Amino acid sequence: MDDQSLVRSILNGNTQAFSFLIRKYEKLVYHMVQKLVNDEPSVEELAQDVFMKVHDKLPGFRFESKLSTWIATIAYRHTVNHLRKSKRMVYKELEEASEERFFITEETPAQIYESQDTGKYVQEHIQKLPAHYRNILYLYHIEEMTYPEIVEITGLPVGTVKNYLFRARKLLKEQLSKFVKQEELL
């Protein structure tokens, strides 16, 4: 079922259609929320709230953007508002943190060795990046969204989006170089 028919069906009161929409976009919403909030119970709660909001706002959706972009925008803004309301300073701190702080703990060769494979090592280091960096990496690489779509979702200027993406990759590449060197030594 395409998105147009899906939305039409939901607006006609079809609950099954909304259930289908949830299953189609749950991964996107979960990832969006999880990149900003790390603790598991609030991730599920926030993801549920996002879908409730999607249902409420659906009559106003005009297909001016893709449905996935629109849902991701709601997920992003809802989570950011939640972080602001709950006064978790983490969000602000991470936003303004300097690059030197991200991978502040120096890893020993043994710790690097424990990571076992490149994928796991990269994922571990993505978790250490600031929320905005993680989110932009996810939208760009996994969801394969364009810069204008990421700008629409995050509300950040396009220059900032590119800057975060390239800085994140540069930082990860530096960490990856340590891992590869360690692998070569073994």
Place this chain on the structure above:
Amino acid sequence: MNIDKELRDQQAFDETPFSEEDKKLYSLLISELDKDSEIDIKPSFSAEIIRKLEAKKRKEALWEFLLFSSAIAGVIFLTIAAISFVGNETSKQLDLFQDSPVGPVIALVVLIIIFQVLDKKYLRDTRIKGRLKQS
């Protein structure tokens, strides 16, 4: 993802010419970033949202019923008060508009309720119907 284009863009950002090692590392990194990480979503996730949504709908329906009932009761009450005010000057008990602020307050409350009913029920429904006609 087009690795060559990504490398060019990254090189422009890094502002340093890439060595062979840089290229290999970035290529490896980009291929890792393109892989989706595992995420644990409960199978009952969508069912829970539907349950919440249905509970919300029931609550809204009850609230609409209360608003509608209050609006009808208010209109009947004000009609009786207005008739008694115009038609029967000796019936002072019902002359709410003249003796106390109760009448105007009730009138205002009734108007607010009627507005809420119209907004919630009719305007929203009309908006959804209009939206459905457009698509």
